[in-house]
Amino acid sequence: MQNNISRVHFIAIGGSVMHDLALHLTKQGMHVSGSDDEIYDPAKSSLAAHGLLPEQFGWFPEKITKDIDAILLGMHARADNPELKRAKELGLKVYSYPEYIYEQSKDKQRIVIAGSHGKTTITSMILHVLQSIGRDFDYVLGAKTATVEGLVKLTDSPIIVIEGDEYLTSPLDPSPKCLKYQHHIGLISGIAWDHFNVFPTLDDYVRQFELFADASPKGGTLIYCEEDDLATVIGRKERVDVNRIEYKAHPHVVKDGVTYLKTDEGEVKIQLFGYHNMQNISGALEVCTRIGVLTKDFYQAIPSFGGASKRLELVAKNGNTAVFKDFAHAPSKLLATTKAVKQQYPQRQLIACMELHTFSSLNKDFISQYQDTLNDADIGVVYHNPEVSRHKKLEPLTDELIQEAFNRRDLKIFTDSKSLKEFLVGQQWKNSNLLLMSSGNYGGIDLDAFGKSIVENNQ
Known part of the structure; x- marks a missing residue:
């Protein structure tokens, strides 16, 4: 440093x-x-x-x-x-911020995890494994995890693992943050249009990841998910002396609501679930392998990984009900998270609730990207606060527009948190799960306390 x-x-x-x-x-x-x-x-x-x-x-x-x-x-x-x-x-x-991180990391091996989704989870997994085997490392994270303290560590460690956001660097620099770190090993988890306020077209948005991939140095490594079409198109482009590594969802099986990884040494029970998390595990494994972690050590460490904060995080559960919260707000995240919970608990009713809170999600020109993203839920719920729209200088969305955008005429729509809570409390919770998704807080709802009350009152 x-x-x-x-x-x-x-x-x-x-x-x-x-x-x-x-x-x-x-x-x-x-x-x-x-x-x-x-x-x-x-x-x-x-x-x-x-x-x-x-x-x-x-x-x-x-x-x-x-x-x-x-x-x-x-x-x-x-x-x-x-x-x-x-x-x-x-x-x-x-x-x-990213320029300062780079300035303090010039002498380190820099590993940057990019993509529209899964960045925090993959980065957290890598840190968890390195911590488990006693490796020295620095890091930059986007959300808290039980593995490490805080969101950033800058010391004299020889490597740094960075969650590389594609959003703008600063008010003076409109280039994406992930470019500033000048990675030696870069990973792209997947690409799905987001940040409509600064990337008004899909081409604008995808271009940022192409720039990231093109920044891979000679002798460097680019890792990408082969099950994502856009990441694959970018990843397979010829770049002189850049190592290309593809990955896909880790082989796994679900038994009685528990996921097991299939490995050469047998099945490994893990806490995470969902197809997107099986992709995340494979991405983390590829990175760890590149920096000298033995496969057996990876599989010994990963069962104790409980996930990052607000990433399909379990709030409370009993024998017939579970409540999860997730940072999901972009369409691809919404789709993956909802599908994951339904597939993990196929016999339970799923009530999936999401808050339209970001500039993109509240924009009438972008909201059509949410089509069918809540279709895996038995009951789909959307909350938005018209005051937030006005604060962002956007025209408040109508119920009809939201239902049309999500392609669900039975979608339940709320604009005040009290009515939303009353609706959810009144649902049948025996053999049902609740999924709360947002980058906001539903107008001030304490999601942890509310989720626990749902479970405790429906034993």
Whole structure:
């Protein structure tokens, strides 16, 4: 790790990865300060606990002084941010989050996991296996996992495993984050159109992954899922001296609601389920093999992997009901997650609930991409808050448009969380499962508490 930076100021410190990096650098002895115009929990509480929560919300150019070694610019900030303007006037070095990670990882072997879905899970699996066998590593994650502490670690470890998001780098740089890390080993899990606000066409979106694949260096490795058409088209393109590795879903069998991997040494019981997770396991295995992990060690470690936070996470269960929550919000994620729960519990009724919360999902020009994504559910439910649409300067969606987009006339649609909760509480929960999918919180519902109440009241 490069150690010539000791004083850092974060513009938009409240972001999920930004605040976690701020905490990490503070623990390493750096002087860290930051600003933001709004900060919510859990970032707010974490920053406060470490003395990093700004005394006032807003932007204060006077905070920017010549003795600051580096500015870290978050995506939430605007290009005309007053603090950023002052930093430029003083000639201070300004890094985006991924640029700073790269700067501190130049001497490491860099492994970057990209794709529209599965990034967090695959990255978490790799870290779990490396932890299990005692390997030293750094990392950048998009969601918390029980395996490691926090979302980022930057030390003198020889390798770093990075979840490579395809979203824009910063207000000053419209290129995707995953390009900034300059990977030695890159993986593309799959490609399905997302981030409509910055990639208005499918071609625009797919192009970002082609750029990522083209950035694979001579002697480097590109790994991709051969069961994904777009990833395969990009992956099979000839690139001089780049190793290409294809993978597909790991052979498996489901018995009494439990998934077992089929291996040369027999069946291996695991906690994860769903066809998409079998693909994720194969992707993680290919990466681990490339960095010297023995196959037998991988299979010894993977049974204890319980998944990443909010990735098909079990909230509560009893003998006849289970409640899951998932970060699924894009169409491909919705389809895969719903199908996974139904296939794992085919004899149970599935009530699948999703929140339209992102710019893409609330946009009438994109919502048709959700066609048939809830068809594996016995009861499909959609929640959206018209105020969120207005805040994003979008025309609120009508019930008819949503039903048409999902291709389900029996779709239940709610615009207030109280009515949604009343509807769900009133359902027949014996021999039924509930799946709650969102990148939001359904207008303030505590999903853990609500899921547990469903299970406890229907023993």
